[in-house]
Amino acid sequence: MATGAxxxxxxxxxxSVPSVALVFLLLAAASYGALIWAPTENTMGLVQRIFxxxxxxxxxxxxxxxxxFIGSVAYLRTRALxxxxxxxxSAEVGVAFFTVVLVTGPxxxxxxxxxxxxxxxxxxSSFLLWVLFVSYLVLRTLVDEPERRALVSAxxxxxxxxxxxxxxxxxWWFRTQHPxxxxxxxxxxxxxxxxxxxxxxxxxxxxxxxxxxxxxxxxALRSEVDAIRxxxxxxxR
Amino acid sequence: MTLARATSVILAKELRTEFxxxxxxxxxxxxxxxxxxxxxxxFNPTSSESRRFGPGLLWLAFLFAxxxxxxxxxxxxxxxxxxxxxxxxxxxxxxxxxxxxxxxxLFLLLVxxxxxxxxxxxxxxxxxxxxxxxLLVLALGTIGLAATGTVFSAVAAQARLRELLLxxxxxxxxxxxxxxxxxxTIGVLGDPPExxxxxxxxxxxFDVVFLTAAWMVGEYLLEE
Numbered sequence: 405m406a407t408g409a410x411x412x413x414x415x416x417x418x419x420s421v422p423s424v425a426l427v428f429l430l431l432a433a434a435s436y437g438a439l440i441w442a443p444t445e446n447t448m449g450l451v452q453r454i455f456x457x458x459x460x461x462x463x464x465x466x467x468x469x470x471x472x473f474i475g476s477v478a479y480l481r482t483r484a485l486x487x488x489x490x491x492x493x494s495a496e497v498g499v500a501f502f503t504v505v506l507v508t509g510p511x512x513x514x515x516x517x518x519x520x521x522x523x524x525x526x527x528x529s530s531f532l533l534w535v536l537f538v539s540y541l542v543l544r545t546l547v548d549e550p551e552r553r554a555l556v557s558a559x560x561x562x563x564x565x566x567x568x569x570x571x572x573x574x575x576w577w578f579r580t581q582h583p584x585x586x587x588x589x590x591x592x593x594x595x596x597x598x599x600x601x602x603x604x605x606x607x608x609x610x611x612x613x614x615x616x617x618x619x620x621x622x623x624a625l626r627s628e629v630d631a632i633r634x635x636x637x638x639x640x641r
Numbered sequence: 642m643t644l645a646r647a648t649s650v651i652l653a654k655e656l657r658t659e660f661x662x663x664x665x666x667x668x669x670x671x672x673x674x675x676x677x678x679x680x681x682x683x684f685n686p687t688s689s690e691s692r693r694f695g696p697g698l699l700w701l702a703f704l705f706a707x708x709x710x711x712x713x714x715x716x717x718x719x720x721x722x723x724x725x726x727x728x729x730x731x732x733x734x735x736x737x738x739x740x741x742x743x744x745x746x747l748f749l750l751l752v753x754x755x756x757x758x759x760x761x762x763x764x765x766x767x768x769x770x771x772x773x774x775x776l777l778v779l780a781l782g783t784i785g786l787a788a789t790g791t792v793f794s795a796v797a798a799q800a801r802l803r804e805l806l807l808x809x810x811x812x813x814x815x816x817x818x819x820x821x822x823x824x825x826t827i828g829v830l831g832d833p834p835e836x837x838x839x840x841x842x843x844x845x846x847f848d849v850v851f852l853t854a855a856w857m858v859g860e861y862l863l864e865e
Contacts (some may be wrong), residue, residue: 436843441815477661480861532813532816536814539809540812542809543810546802552799556796556800556862558858559858559861559862560810563793564814566850566854567817570817570843570846571816571817573843574816574817574843575717575816575820577839577840578824585852604864
């Protein structure tokens, strides 16, 4: 097995100082843009500012789930465990981002809509998406042998990702009476709001990349420890 | 041996195994019956209410039944390690999955067809005038259920806590099927009955997507 070679690449992929500094800079700029620079929304007031992080977390969460799909397909084709590490890292980060979405959403909804939660299409599908990938992570905890775990979770990961558009379309048609999003419905939006959102997305993408790389490295090290343990058990200690 | 021939051999084997004991079908039918009775406590089962809530509860009961019934599809092979023997056969590995899929589809459809009149009588819903359309909805929904369920049965069979795991994997993925088939059934049972092409097309799309996915990953899933 090529565990040695793989772990060598893993330890070389430690985060570099400039990249982490860049992400921190982006986060600071995004916070400034979203909390101070962008004008306060007329009807919703200050609470609307949470929206910049809410939406950008959702977008970055989607990107993470696309990475799960890529990792799963690539694992089935190549059988290189590194693709499985990418899948698990991306799934965990995606679930974390969607947790942010599901927590910030109600915080915004309570003062604006007067309720914490409503079974609107967007909310329901985000919740279902979150459940789908939590199931993926649960499945991973229940299979011990690394290759087997990588295989079955790649299969489930592909099925879960294929399910995303179907979930969205079905819930969309099911709840056609849902309120349309406020953003993007006309030109009267202050351009600074759009820029703040893009800046936030860049920052969350940066955080996503850092987290996935760290988690990937952790998984690589874990796999190496497992291999050593198995070796020790085989040689009878 | 061609794929179709091998699939039919596996299908015949599955049907023979089940109809020798019929324990899986019998247990599942009783389970769905219990769910249908228990659901009557959650709303007032008058005729108009039943038309609105009945289809949803019926499909939910079918999904639960599927997530319990399909466990044994691959678990049964583990007891005597018969899956290894099947793998040794000089056939396309996908035919093992396909045979099981068709068998599970037939089992589930049989359960549904047996319980449909019971549901109709208990909840006072007239199904006879729209039987053809209803069967079409049942078939399309059940193909999706059987396709994903059989694949996930193979996935869950390799994990710990598999009895708990299969519903956990299957039910969220099947949410679109639940929505589409419930809406289509509500339309068919409505007054006047209306066959919703949008939802039928959606169900067909779901079936095609996951049958294709199963076909593409099937051989990986069965390897040792």
